[in-house]
Amino acid sequence: MSLDFRTKKFIAVTGGTDGLGKAVALARLAAGDEVAVIGRDPEKGRAFLDAAAGAPGRAHFIAADLSLVGETRRVVDEIRARFTRLDALVLCARHYRSTRLVTAEGLEHNLALFYLSRFLLGDGLLDLLEAAERPVILNVAGPGSGTGEIRWDDLGGERGYHGSWALAQGGQLNDLLGIGFTQRWPATPVRYVLLHPGVVNTSFSGEYDADAAAQVEAVRAGAAPVERAVTPLLDVLENPPAEPLTALVAGRWVDVTGPEFDADAARRLRGETTRLLGSVASAAPGVAPDRLRRLLDSPVFATVATVESDGSPHQSVVWITRDGDDVLFITAVGSRKERNLRRDPRVSLLVSPPDEPYTYAALHGTAALAAEGARQLRDTLAHKYTGRSYADHNADAAARHGEIPITTVRLTPHKVTGRL
Ligand SMILES: NC(=O)c1ccc[n+]([C@@H]2O[C@H](COP(=O)([O-])OP(=O)(O)OC[C@H]3O[C@@H](n4cnc5c(N)ncnc54)[C@H](OP(=O)(O)O)[C@@H]3O)[C@@H](O)[C@H]2O)c1
Numbered sequence: 094m095s096l097d098f099r100t101k102k103f104i105a106v107t108g109g110t111d112g113l114g115k116a117v118a119l120a121r122l123a124a125g126d127e128v129a130v131i132g133r134d135p136e137k138g139r140a141f142l143d144a145a146a147g148a149p150g151r152a153h154f155i156a157a158d159l160s161l162v163g164e165t166r167r168v169v170d171e172i173r174a175r176f177t178r179l180d181a182l183v184l185c186a187r188h189y190r191s192t193r194l195v196t197a198e199g200l201e202h203n204l205a206l207f208y209l210s211r212f213l214l215g216d217g218l219l220d221l222l223e224a225a226e227r228p229v230i231l232n233v234a235g236p237g238s239g240t241g242e243i244r245w246d247d248l249g250g251e252r253g254y255h256g257s258w259a260l261a262q263g264g265q266l267n268d269l270l271g272i273g274f275t276q277r278w279p280a281t282p283v284r285y286v287l288l289h290p291g292v293v294n295t296s297f298s299g300e301y302d303a304d305a306a307a308q309v310e311a312v313r314a315g316a317a318p319v320e321r322a323v324t325p326l327l328d329v330l331e332n333p334p335a336e337p338l339t340a341l342v343a344g345r346w347v348d349v350t351g352p353e354f355d356a357d358a359a360r361r362l363r364g365e366t367t368r369l370l371g372s373v374a375s376a377a378p379g380v381a382p383d384r385l386r387r388l389l390d391s392p393v394f395a396t397v398a399t400v401e402s403d404g405s406p407h408q409s410v411v412w413i414t415r416d417g418d419d420v421l422f423i424t425a426v427g428s429r430k431e432r433n434l435r436r437d438p439r440v441s442l443l444v445s446p447p448d449e450p451y452t453y454a455a456l457h458g459t460a461a462l463a464a465e466g467a468r469q470l471r472d473t474l475a476h477k478y479t480g481r482s483y484a485d486h487n488a489d490a491a492a493r494h495g496e497i498p499i500t501t502v503r504l505t506p507h508k509v510t511g512r513l
Contacts, residue, residue: 102126104182105172110137112295117324122148129153131168131388142371143342159186160196160206162373169217174386178224183231184211189299193254198373201249207263229284229333235264236340239353248427272359275337284333291343292321312461370397371451380513388444392478396443399433408481412474419505423471426498434460454511460502
């Protein structure tokens with residue numbers, strides 16, 4: 094079955110080459126959707142494509158090791174190149190390790206794969222998801238067990254590692270990831286669903302020592318078959334919940350406002366995530382135009398540099414928006430910035446995503462000033478950054494400054510540098 098562009102859904106599934114992820118992917122292909130699965134193993138990728146032979150052109154395999162930040166970023170780019178919208182992002186990749194492994198990027202393997210890749214994929218694909226009608230991120234892990242396993246001062250388990258601890262901590266970090274997602278993107282239409290599938294007889298991807306392998310075999314005996322356990326995942330994709338964040342544990346909805354779902358811990362994790370990503374070698378030099386456009390479209394604060402009359406630099410922070418490749422902001426007539434730009438139109442503007450501060454783009458160009466449309470632009474910017482009109486957001490300033498003339502600044506970049 095193949096549906097037309099409007100009806101068919103576009104779905105990305107990490108860990109879609111095995112277990113629950115593969116079952117989701119095949120079921121959605123059978124329903125007519127277009128699905129990209131991500132896994133490491135090309136053999137499994139081929140097997141998936143063979144199994145999807147009845148859906149020509151709608152099944153894709155992206156080979157990537159999601160325990161690497163660089164690879165995860167590449168996956169984001171590949172999905173963006175393939176799809177113009179994403180109805181669902183299903184996060185199923187995980188890999189148990191009895192022995193602690195540090196990735197080539199210096200991060201503990203489970204932390205990088207089970208938590209960080211899910212963080213990067215959700216944020217990196219946000220605008221693609223927002224282009225869908227009822228978008229959902231389905232994070233399949235083990236919600237509702239609180240935060241007791243999280244070692245805030247040793248997230249990578251340097252001081253005493255055990256595979257089941259790493260998995261338990263990863264599950265709890267994913268709960269906080271869901272909470273943090275709704276904290277960071279309060280107005281997004283994307284629904285975030287945390288889901289525990291129960292114990293399911295999947296491939297249990299991992300490298301197990303003898304004890305752990307014996308435990309897995311014992312668990313398998315009582316585990317549900319994939320064909321049955323996949324039903325709640327498919328239900329979520331078919332009919333995403335209305336609430337921004339929900340959690341489903343073995344088929345039952347649980348309260349995400351309870352003590353197991355700790356909003357302060359989620360805020361704390363955001364800082365830790367920034368630190369972890371900062372420890373990874375930054376993105377390769379160069380700025381991907383697509384990433385730059387996405388960053389400029391997000392409510393990121395920009396630092397503008399102009400040239401003073403004595404040649405020294407002057408900087409200030411502004412709200413920005415984009416028109417094609419030009420960047421627009423406003424400034425008051427008579428401000429230092431405005432006077433500098435009238436004298437010397439050379440300008441540079443720097444943006445750095447708050448959650449990935451080791452990446453940035455610097456745009457160098459010239460500025461053109463125009464009074465026309467400035468007030469409208471100020472409202473557009475206020476809506477983008479605060480969700481309200483300028484007068485509602487800043488009633489005092491509006492009253493105090495009355496009709497201070499403002500001007501639009503259009504920066505046309507001649508050169509873009511950075512790592513993004
Ligand atoms: N099964 C259960 O009883 C159970 C219980 C609770 C929660 N869950 C959760 O359900 C989700 C799905 O579990 P499952 O048991 O269905 O999975 P699974 O059968 O163990 O399959 C894991 C998937 O992850 C992929 N993967 C592993 N390492 C990867 C890496 N470095 N980069 C990219 N992909 C990688 C594997 O593909 P490659 O081999 O190609 O890399 C495979 O497709 C997981 O998040 C798990 O935590 C499962």
